[in-house]
Amino acid sequence: VRAPAHPTRRIRMGRCVLDLAAHRLVDERGNEVPVTPLEFDLLKAFAEHPNEALSRDRILNMGQQRDWDPFDRSVDLRVMRVRKKIEPDPQRPRFIRTVRNAGYVFVPDAGVAG
Numbered sequence: 001v002r003a004p005a006h007p008t009r010r011i012r013m014g015r016c017v018l019d020l021a022a023h024r025l026v027d028e029r030g031n032e033v034p035v036t037p038l039e040f041d042l043l044k045a046f047a048e049h050p051n052e053a054l055s056r057d058r059i060l061n062m063g064q065q066r067d068w069d070p071f072d073r074s075v076d077l078r079v080m081r082v083r084k085k086i087e088p089d090p091q092r093p094r095f096i097r098t099v100r101n102a103g104y105v106f107v108p109d110a111g112v113a114g
Contacts, residue, residue: 011047012109014086014095018043025085033085038063042078043086046096046106055103079104 009020016025016033023040025033035043041063045054054062056075079098083090097105 009047013043013047013106014109015088016086018047020044020047035082035085038074039078039082039085042075043082046104050106050108053099053102053105059103075104 011018011020013025016027018025025035025040025043027033042059045059045062059075079096080090083093083096087093087095095107095109097107099105
């Protein structure tokens with residue numbers, strides 16, 4: 001039996017907070033923001049690897065997604081959807097940034113504790 005590594009871990013992600021234990025994303029007012037299981041897995045991968053570029057391959061492997069190929073664009077679509085939920089301006093992402101030829105990186109806001 002594996003105990004969770006961080007049973008009450010809450011991570012600020014842009015204008016929201018990801019609650020890893022409760023599998024929830026909440027906004028600044030405490031309202032739950034609906035996320036799919038795949039979106040939650042993506043946010044969790046970013047939360048567990050801040051400031052680290054994650055390739056599409058690695059993201060898909062972390063989420064234990066089956067049936068994908070190296071040209072799978074589902075990660076890009078998922079990133080676009082979670083940016084709309086957490087970014088103050090999804091067109092100019094500050095928290096989930098694209099790293100050319102590497103993938104995506106979650107950059108936590110150093111000024112805000114989660």
